[in-house]
Amino acid sequence: MSSPPGTGGATGSNLAASLALVDELQRALGRNDRARIVDAVRQLVSRGAPMGAQWQQIAYMAADHGELTLSRQAMALYVEASGGNPMARYQQAGLLAQGGAVQEAYALLQALPENVPDPAVNAYSRGAAAVFIGKLEEARELLERAIELRPQLGQAWLPLSTLVNFAGEPELTERIVAAERQMRQAPPAAQAPYYHALGKAYADLGEHARAFAAFAEGARLKKSERPYDRQGDRAAAAEAVRGYDADAVASIARQQSEPTDRTIFVSGLPRSGTTLVDQILTGHSEVSDGAEINRMPMLARDVGGASHSSLARHVASHGAPPAARLWRHWMDERFPAPGRVVDKSMETSRYLGLAAALLPEAPIVWLRRDPLDCAWSCFRTHFLAGVEWSYDLEDIAFRFELENQLLGQWQQVLGDRLLVVPYEALTEDPTSWTRRILGHCGLAEEPQVFEPHRNERIVTTSSVMQVRRPINRKAVGSAEPYREYLQPFLAAYRA
Template identity: 55%
Template sequence: MDIHRKSDSEQAAVLGLVDGLRPAIERHDRAEVVGIIAKLLALRAPMGEQWLALAKLAGDRGEITSARAALELFVDFSGRSAMALYQQAAVLAQLGLWNDARAILSALPAGQPEPAALAHSSGTAALAVGDTAEARRMLEEATRLRPASGPTWHSLSTMIDYVQEPQEADRLLAAERQMAFASQTDFGIYLYALGKMHADRGEHERAFAAFSRGARLTRPAGGYDPDRDSRIARDAIDGYDPRRMAQIAAQQGEPTGRTIFVTGLPRSGTTLVEQILTAHSEVADGGEINRLGLLASDMGGNSFEALERHVAREGAPALARLWDHWLAERFGAQGRIVDKTIGTSRLLGIAASLLPQAPLVWLRRDPLDCAWSCFRTRFNGSYPWSHDLEDIAHHFALEDALLRQWQDLLGDRLLVMDYETLVSEPATAIARLLAHCDLAPESQAFAPHENRHVVATSSVMQVRQPISRSAIGSAQPYAQFLTPFSDAYYGKGAPSS
């Protein structure tokens, strides 16, 4: 860090702030971290390449404005090079700002900073914003430029029906020779694409074998800790009861109805519900924003005791204002917002208590179908339980228990929707959903496939299609391979549907 161009007092201020940053990070003191970054920005401190790391720190803590400003300083320091702009786009994409990321990528000189990487990133961004034609063109280009790229083959596979396009199946199979030189993780991700191809063609044994091998190769280094998962689930409900939650809610003096919380297991229909809701004129945007996780981190846990202690220190209205600040940072100040962060089941007590006007929606799906869909989906390491069928059973059983407990605690405030009912009787189910969220019926909400809302989850291609029952029973051809899940899940006393 070169600070020689600053005055003595400015140099001292910058050095003091930098010295205080690491201890604040180690203490998990979010407010102190973002405060230090804001002061460094105000001083336009000569942080050089460190502005990139500071942008990530700010963005991960909900401060999008600071993250953008830090990224601009990083790009300026780097002479607005193609690589710096590419890195800026990558951080914006991580923050969910896909349209902004795509605009930067589109403005880069052709093939810079590296042709295959640019084609892959441009294709991924186009896919997220719904430009499927451009996404496919760019991803195909990326596979030609770099045949040994598992992530590119995987993204491309989501857009292809390999029965209708056998030549694409041939291309995918031919790439396996190049993939032999890829990293273990890249090859594992490629196997998810290969499994998808076999599944499309009805080659069930080969499909399951490919997904299983891909799961093993991409399993996170730390694996899945069922005891930790169980402990977090226990803490999620610990101490919560209607009376105590109502006491927190009674302290709230701010409007709290802007957010609509949608939760449920991955692959249970939460993205479809988000598409339905964001199609409505009163709903501005949505996504997996993880701001409840920031609150839980500030609180030091997700139990009622942790919440009560934090409210006593900060005040319920101040926490609601912080929540609104985070929403405005990410989505702007207008319109309602859908928060479909996976794992909200573990934080529902915080949301229900602090934001008493916020609607709560929980999606559930046939367990075997949902388990198979999770097992065959590449989640980028987000859900370590998804790599093993018995681990999936353990996690599902925890979520079932949480749902039963939250239903008892929240009553009618929690709308529980079955995926099968939603896709079989969409008109009735969508009307019920809109009413629960205090939204008037609008025709576009009943045609969510026409919604151009950004989708960056594994359901991106499914929700671009008209609502269909085709995924019901999707696990049946694989039932013989899924016995480790069935034996573990039903052996835990979970319901059969």
């Protein structure tokens, strides 16, 4: 970060103090010292330092450290420094959406001129936000406008494909197929989501060979951008369980004096039913919200690692309560409304030792799904980030094996603390399994949780459309029409 530019209204003393704080922030960043980074940012914000356009960088820095209030304040200063520039407000909406404030982001986008940043991207951004908040008719209108203005905007084809069944949309099918010629000239970042949308179109039409080919092309493009590090992932999985057993977890849990029952952890592979369980739980009157919040990696960074030895050293130096207070602070930042919350982050399996030991009152639920169905669902899903293993069938098999090993080890360590929920059983007998989930989480039965599709909360995962429908078994056996194309997974899985 460079030194802050001066502004006409900045006094000499304020500028000097700001320069000193920027220097302190740079040193804290070099040491990766979260507490000092946050403190320096807080002081810069409180004094309204003359940072100009650098407020945007500081806003994302604060968000990356879980400080969403500070992040919003810094971004507001960025907008102010820009003189209320519409492009700055568009970027502000992006930050709000990233922090979970999708409704606010949507409102801000609605207030912008339709040519910011340009008409096609504006329509796409508003349409995508409308999908998440459940305004589906409006979403479709906006997304169709985006692709009409720019057919090679693959990012718009993707959410539009989730809203429709192409089997009943011949005109839209013709448009998405015809767009492929133009898409070949688009950058890979636009091509990949387009090919996933095209795969969805062919799948709706029952054209399995063409569907698989389109999904495979989208996956190939994604993999070329973000290759999967198998050995690094194996090492992270080994680190996650190193040194943990029931006694090791209990010995640290006994040192915890803070309340730790606000969070409910829902773990499992992507596309295994975690969003459905999130939807069930957040329908309860005592549960205010839930999301993929990705705070456990931040806690591990603060502790010094995910292994038991790293945690034990940290607790010996600082005690267990400060970590729980930091976690509660992050939860309050992300979920300001009172009530319990669901953390369904995709990497939770790598941090369950930390979660179980430092937050001993937090229930843990793990979803399992038929491996072939889950593999196919992962392969055909265009994840935004963090799922690099999903773009190759053999990589998927490798990751699934690691998760199987982790589940077995965590079951030994955590015992009844960990409730394993089979997706197929949940969809076969949702009433019984919903009761088991509620009981495990210490929640009384309430009628609305048995109809999770009526829960109108904002959903921002790939399952946004599925959880708006009554629980059903349509996804059970969904991979069967593609079995011949999934042989690389079957050959590698438990080979």
